[in-house]
Amino acid sequence: MGDGAVAHYGDLQTHIYQAGLRGILPDFPVDFATLEKRAENALAPSILNYVQGGCGDEHTQRSNASAFHHWGMVPRMLVDCSTRDLSIELFGLGLPSPIFMAPIGVNGEMTQDRRGDMAAATASAMTGVPFCASTLANSPLEEVAEAAGDTPGFFQLYTPKNPDLTVSLIRRAEAAGYKALVITLDTWVTGWRPRDLNTSNFPQLRGKVLENYFSDPVFRSLLARPPEEDIAAAVQAWAAVFGKVLTWDDIAWFKSITHLPIVLKGICHPDDARRAVDHGVDAIYCSNHGGRQANGGIAAIDMLGDVVKAAGDVPTLFDSGVRSGSDVIKALALGAKAVGIGRPYAYGLAIGGAEGAAHVLRSILAEADLLMAVNGYPDLAAVAQAGARRVAAADHRA
Numbered sequence: 001m002g003d004g005a006v007a008h009y010g011d012l013q014t015h016i017y018q019a020g021l022r023g024i025l026p027d028f029p030v031d032f033a034t035l036e037k038r039a040e041n042a043l044a045p046s047i048l049n050y051v052q053g054g055c056g057d058e059h060t061q062r063s064n065a066s067a068f069h070h071w072g073m074v075p076r077m078l079v080d081c082s083t084r085d086l087s088i089e090l091f092g093l094g095l096p097s098p099i100f101m102a103p104i105g106v107n108g109e110m111t112q113d114r115r116g117d118m119a120a121a122t123a124s125a126m127t128g129v130p131f132c133a134s135t136l137a138n139s140p141l142e143e144v145a146e147a148a149g150d151t152p153g154f155f156q157l158y159t160p161k162n163p164d165l166t167v168s169l170i171r172r173a174e175a176a177g178y179k180a181l182v183i184t185l186d187t188w189v190t191g192w193r194p195r196d197l198n199t200s201n202f203p204q205l206r207g208k209v210l211e212n213y214f215s216d217p218v219f220r221s222l223l224a225r226p227p228e229e230d231i232a233a234a235v236q237a238w239a240a241v242f243g244k245v246l247t248w249d250d251i252a253w254f255k256s257i258t259h260l261p262i263v264l265k266g267i268c269h270p271d272d273a274r275r276a277v278d279h280g281v282d283a284i285y286c287s288n289h290g291g292r293q294a295n296g297g298i299a300a301i302d303m304l305g306d307v308v309k310a311a312g313d314v315p316t317l318f319d320s321g322v323r324s325g326s327d328v329i330k331a332l333a334l335g336a337k338a339v340g341i342g343r344p345y346a347y348g349l350a351i352g353g354a355e356g357a358a359h360v361l362r363s364i365l366a367e368a369d370l371l372m373a374v375n376g377y378p379d380l381a382a383v384a385q386a387g388a389r390r391v392a393a394a395d396h397r398a
Contacts, residue, residue: 009086009097009365010373028356030363032323032344039347046201047109051346053195054291060298061291064321067299071330071388076376084372085379086365090315090338091180091261091282093152097365098332098380100130101357102287102319102340103156103182108138108209110349115139119349121147123357127365132156132182132340135169136209145176156182156265159244166244168218170258181258182285185266188243191293205239207231213238251279263317268303270310277314283337285317290342301331308335325367332380333388 016026029035040048054061086097101120110116117137121144124131132154133144145153155173160166170181196202203209213219214227214234222241227234254262261282266289267273273284286307288300300320308316318331319340328339341364348360377383 008084008369009362010084010367010369012362012366013370026359028348028352028359030359030366035344035347035351035360039350042350043110046199047106047203049195049199050106050201050203051104051110051343053193054295055191055193055293056295057194058291058295060288060295061321063297063299064288064291064301065323066321067301068321068323068327068330070391071301071334072391073330073333073371073375073386073388075374076386079376079378079382081373081376081378083378084369086369086372088338088380093179095130095152095338096128098336098338099328099361099364099368100132100154100317100338100340101345101361102342103132103134103184104342104346105134105136106203106209107134107346107349108136108211109203110346111353116349116353117144118147119354120345120357121145121153122354123345123348123361124151124153125149126354126358127151127361129341129361129365130154130179133178134158134209135212136204138209138211140215141169141172141178141212142176145178152177152179154178154180154182154263155260156184158184158187158242159246159250160241161244162218162222162241165213165216165218165222165241167257168216169212170260172216174258174260178260180263180282181254181260182263182265183246183254184289185246185264186289186293187266188245191289191295193292204242205235207235210235210238213241248275248279251276251281255280265317267307268298268300270306273307273310273316277311281314283315283317284311285319286336287317287319287340290320301327301334304331304334304336325364325369326371328364328368329371329377329383330388332383333386335384 088095088098107116107120111119117139121131125148128151130152134156135158155178263283263285264276264281265285267284286304315337317338318336331339345357345360348356
């Protein structure tokens with residue numbers, strides 16, 4: 001698949017076609033629609049609804065994905081693209097590609113053995129794609145980091161109300177070798193999610209994906225009895241400490257307690273991006289949580305350009321609605337430094353564990369690589385220079 005800074009991810013299609021000559025078909029699909037259908041058959045309804053669902057009538061969630069269709073890129077011809085370079089530098093790291101695995105709080109439930117976080121980290125090790133591990137997990141963050149091997153990872157923090165617990169989680173992430181702290185801003189309370197409400201299903205209140213808390217010495221010190229002896233009390237203790245309301249005044253505190261690069265996840269307004277830069281954060285993360293938290297109606301990709309412009313030299317990460325390699329390239333063309341893959345790799349976990357997730361990531365990279373090859377973009381600088389063009393509704397219908 002290529003090595004070093006130059007990765008010919010598009011060679012995946014040659015391997016697939018060559019295998020087909022020997023009667024070997026791919027174990028997993030390469031397109032999102034088929035992938036989702038396979039995952040629907042593999043997951044229990046409660047987990048499927050949690051992962052597949054969104055906020056309100058799910059308009060924002062649908063818009064996140066469909067909005068990529070009204071962004072287009074103009075091909076350039078007679079450019080030597082026999083070699084493509086998809087590598088980036090981020091947080092002082094040299095990464096072979098511009099994608100990462102976005103944090104998903106129920107990764108742990110996505111595999112039959114309920115160790116989906118470990119499978120995701122293994123897929124990261126297999127592909128070189130960084131995994132952003134969630135605070136909500138079925139496996140301790142230390143074990144997840146170890147499973148990722150030499151591939152750098154990031155740690156996503158849901159900030160507890162208890163500051164000692166917050167510090168403990170961050171210290172553990174530092175000691176485990178995570179390379180950045182991603183602070184989620186939009187989930188101190190959960191949004192209105194009808195699919196989950198109609199079935200009264202909230203995995204955390206059933207004791208799922210709480211291992212980072214149950215394994216934490218500060219959290220355990222808050223309990224009369226350890227979680228192994230009284231899971232119900234431990235869950236209620238978690239509910240009591242989850243969800244600190246953050247303000248701009250908290251950023252200085254975060255900067256004072258960690259040496260990790262600080263990334264603010266959930267920034268969608270350019271004024272917030274400017275203010276984050278003024279507070280000295282290391283990266284902006286433009287995301288509307290995949291449409292799971294607020295049904296505001298504006299697709300994340302439509303807000304990305306203004307956020308990037310406001311962030312200036314501070315890198316902008318992006319997720320929400322990314323379903324393909326062409327989506328990745330469009331987000332990069334609009335100024336994103338790195339692009340998070342969410343539901344697609346989670347569905348890969350559901351149908352094939354680490355191998356399934358790795359296949360999804362490789363397929364997305366293959367499509368991105370081939371789009372660059374065909375459109376005349378030899379590297380990501382050329383993608384950024386080309387930019388993306390908003391397609392008028394009439395043009396889109398045509």
